[in-house]
Amino acid sequence: MIPPKATSTGNATQPPNVHDADPIPDAARVAIDAMLRTGDLFRYTTPENSPVALLEAEFAALLGSKYALAVSSCSAALFLSLKSLGLPRDARVLLPGFTFAAVPSSVVHADCIPVLCEVGDNYRVDMADFEAKLDGISAIIISHMRGHTSDMDAIMDLALARDIPVIEDAAHSLGTTWGGQNIGTIGRVGCFSFQSYKMINAGEGGILITDDADLVARAIIMSGAYEHNWKKHPVLHSAFAQWQNQLPLYNLRMSNLSAAVIRPQLPHLAARVKGGRTNHDYVAARLNASPYITVPGALPLEVRAPDSIQFNLVGLDDDDVLVFAAQAEARGVKVQVFGLSQDNARAFWNWQFMPEMPELPKTRAMLMRACDVRLPVRLTQDELDVIVDILTQAAAAAAGPVAAYGT
Numbered sequence: 192m193i194p195p196k197a198t199s200t201g202n203a204t205q206p207p208n209v210h211d212a213d214p215i216p217d218a219a220r221v222a223i224d225a226m227l228r229t230g231d232l233f234r235y236t237t238p239e240n241s242p243v244a245l246l247e248a249e250f251a252a253l254l255g256s257k258y259a260l261a262v263s264s265c266s267a268a269l270f271l272s273l274k275s276l277g278l279p280r281d282a283r284v285l286l287p288g289f290t291f292a293a294v295p296s297s298v299v300h301a302d303c304i305p306v307l308c309e310v311g312d313n314y315r316v317d318m319a320d321f322e323a324k325l326d327g328i329s330a331i332i333i334s335h336m337r338g339h340t341s342d343m344d345a346i347m348d349l350a351l352a353r354d355i356p357v358i359e360d361a362a363h364s365l366g367t368t369w370g371g372q373n374i375g376t377i378g379r380v381g382c383f384s385f386q387s388y389k390m391i392n393a394g395e396g397g398i399l400i401t402d403d404a405d406l407v408a409r410a411i412i413m414s415g416a417y418e419h420n421w422k423k424h425p426v427l428h429s430a431f432a433q434w435q436n437q438l439p440l441y442n443l444r445m446s447n448l449s450a451a452v453i454r455p456q457l458p459h460l461a462a463r464v465k466g467g468r469t470n471h472d473y474v475a476a477r478l479n480a481s482p483y484i485t486v487p488g489a490l491p492l493e494v495r496a497p498d499s500i501q502f503n504l505v506g507l508d509d510d511d512v513l514v515f516a517a518q519a520e521a522r523g524v525k526v527q528v529f530g531l532s533q534d535n536a537r538a539f540w541n542w543q544f545m546p547e548m549p550e551l552p553k554t555r556a557m558l559m560r561a562c563d564v565r566l567p568v569r570l571t572q573d574e575l576d577v578i579v580d581i582l583t584q585a586a587a588a589a590a591g592p593v594a595a596y597g598t
């Protein structure tokens with residue numbers, strides 16, 4: 192069944208459409224129209240102020256970092272970060288076992304070996320397993336999966352003590368803060384996504400931020416700033432001199448069209464973050480009233496920017512969980528159970544391209560009970576109530592035969 196489209200005056204008893212993206216602000220049209228007239232879509236055609244260059248300046252200022260490099264995706268940003276760290280072939284890169292398949296793929300792409308650590312039932316890095324696996328690790332990627340921030344203080348303490356660089360995969364964390372600091376600015380590099388299901392939607396796109404001039408110089412060249420195009424970046428020219436003609440050009444640049452779609456969304460970020468958090472926290476409080484559902488809370492230093500909600504089913508076995516998902520879908524809310532939907536790209540056992548595959552019992556147990564529902568910021572409280580009612584009824588129906596027959 193295809194859920195009906197949400198409207199502002201929509202019938203509150205109908206489940207809203209949570210799948211569609213939001214419209215792009217009208218301001219994008221003007222910039223795109225001008226580009227279509229001139230054909231100026233390539234970031235390096237103009238000597239300065241191309242839309243991509245302006246986006247980089249605006250994004251760096253927004254996050255409070257020195258440098259930004261816009262690229263074709265967050266996965267490309269992660270790949271370039273690893274390459275820019277100068278890791279040798281087969282270097283071992285530690286990352287959480289709960290992430291999107293593209294993240295370990297970026298490690299493989301960079302000729303490194305992904306090493307997975309356990310993630311707890313609060314979706315955050317299991318610090319004991321993380322610490323136990325640090326020996327022999329050359330770099331760390333922390334995926335803030337679905338915006339859930341792991342204990343960045345503990346992670347940075349352990350990493351700095353061993354001089355291991357940390358890359359933050361903040362693809363889904365734009366607007367999140369940790370102890371007042373923007374996520375993505377805590378590690379050596381932060382990588383973000385502009386894919387349609389993220390806070391800012393350009394269909395595809397990514398950006399990396401860093402304060403490290405040498406690292407960003409290498410990333411800029413490898414992203415495809417061939418010949419002397421790196422001179423169009425506001426980075427000290429001396430940082431580039433030694434790398435001229437020394438690095439491969441992977442051509443992972445962003446198009447001016449994407450930048451034109453992204454830039455008018457940046458001023459809306461703060462409101463989206465606030466609205467998303469209000470919606471999330473409202474739904475979380477109501478779901479936590481169900482005896483069959485727990486929504487893990489934020490860590491004390493974390494202020495979140497959610498556009499979806501994750502929760503664990505409690506007291507249900509595998510079959511019950513499937514009944515829950517079917518019952519919710521029949522009522523009009525599609526729930527993804529990370530470990531139970533077929534070929535899920537967030538279930539580590541499906542990453543059969545991995546050179547090494549550990550057993551991660553905690554992460555596996557979490558994935559078998561963890562559910563994911565999109566909560567676009569546009570939803571009204573009535574629509575949120577419809578979603579909560581459907582989820583709690585489906586959980587009760589799945590929890591026991593008596594309840595199931597009773598609905």
Ligand SMILES: *Cc1c(COP(=O)(O)O)cnc(C)c1O
Nearest residue numbers: 264265266291336362363384386
């Ligand atoms: C979406 C996402 C990615 C991949 O981003 P792309 O821009 O599609 O490459 C990586 N990590 C996380 C946590 C994500 O949510």
